[in-house]
Amino acid sequence: MEAERADAVVWRNRALTLFDRVAVPVAVCDVYGEVVLANPAMAAECGTTPGRLQGRDVLELFRPQETTQVERIAEALRMRRRSRYQVSVRWSAPGGAERYGELTADPVSDSVDMTPALLVMLRVQGERTVRRAPEQVAVTSVEGRVLALLAQGATTARAARELGLSKDGVTYHLRRLSARWNAANRTELVARAYALGVLVPGVWPPQPRPAESGVE
Incomplete structure (x- = not known):
């Protein structure tokens, strides 16, 4: 048992290291969309640090362009469907540019009976410069x-x-x-x-x- 726990800690640390170093903006959220963990790439899109994103609503940080997309995802999660969900979003990037892209959310948990967390990835598609x-x-x-x-x-x-x-x-x-x-x-x-x-x-x-x- 001790060896198994030690292996689990090692693999957890490796996973967190990979999570921090990957260039793709990634976050782990609870089923309600509250950020539990974010990597530096995700925090950079919000002009802050990973720790400051904890507890924030991911759909307030990245505003959905179609509310019906969010409603369909919420209904699917209530029905415990395990699909990949995509939401078109826009947000204000550091420097004032208005960016747009796509959030992809994958429900993840150790078993189908557990309430899933959401592994959220952001794909930046472009930006519009805001003229002041x-x-x-x-x-x-x-x-x-x-x-x-x-x-x-x-x-x-x-x-x-x-x-x-x-x-x-x-x-x-x-x-x-x-x-x-x-x-x-x-x-x-x-x-x-x-x-x-x-x-x-x-x-x-x-x-x-x-x-x-x-x-x-």
């Missing part, structure tokens, strides 16, 4: 008003009069903005201001967005 809206660029209140007047077609002299600046002062702000945004001329400078969210779109006369707190 550009962050609003901070400009000073004076720069915003200069750009709004420029968008109206104001000359340097008119902008100077309305802002209480000298012509050289207006030119100074325009040069700084052009250098910062690598704009070749005033038309491009106005276009950049709208593209970067500095000027409010769809408004006439042009208006700058309110300066962020602390930006003068």
Whole structure:
């Protein structure tokens, strides 16, 4: 008996070593889908460590694309059917990409009478890059008003009069903005201001967005 126990421990340790080193994302879940054990490859898909996946619902980590698939699997498990089950899923990968793929769940247990665990494997099929809206660029209140007047077609002299600046002062702000945004001329400078969210779109006369707190 002692020899059998020692052999069992050796083979268990070998299995866990293989489980950790395999490149395929794999997890062991209970029959309700709660993660009992996950390998590093599975944890990497969630941007975390294996220990932090324990107790998590695998279908919250990897969202099913069709709820009917999950319902059919749940019914099959209640009937103690021992088949391979597949679920199309999507999830947010580290870095912001939206990935999609397939979870394969195999019921496993020492005997047919025992409540099975689920050996879950993930197959990554592709990803879609999530496009994020550009962050609003901070400009000073004076720069915003200069750009709004420029968008109206104001000359340097008119902008100077309305802002209480000298012509050289207006030119100074325009040069700084052009250098910062690598704009070749005033038309491009106005276009950049709208593209970067500095000027409010769809408004006439042009208006700058309110300066962020602390930006003068």
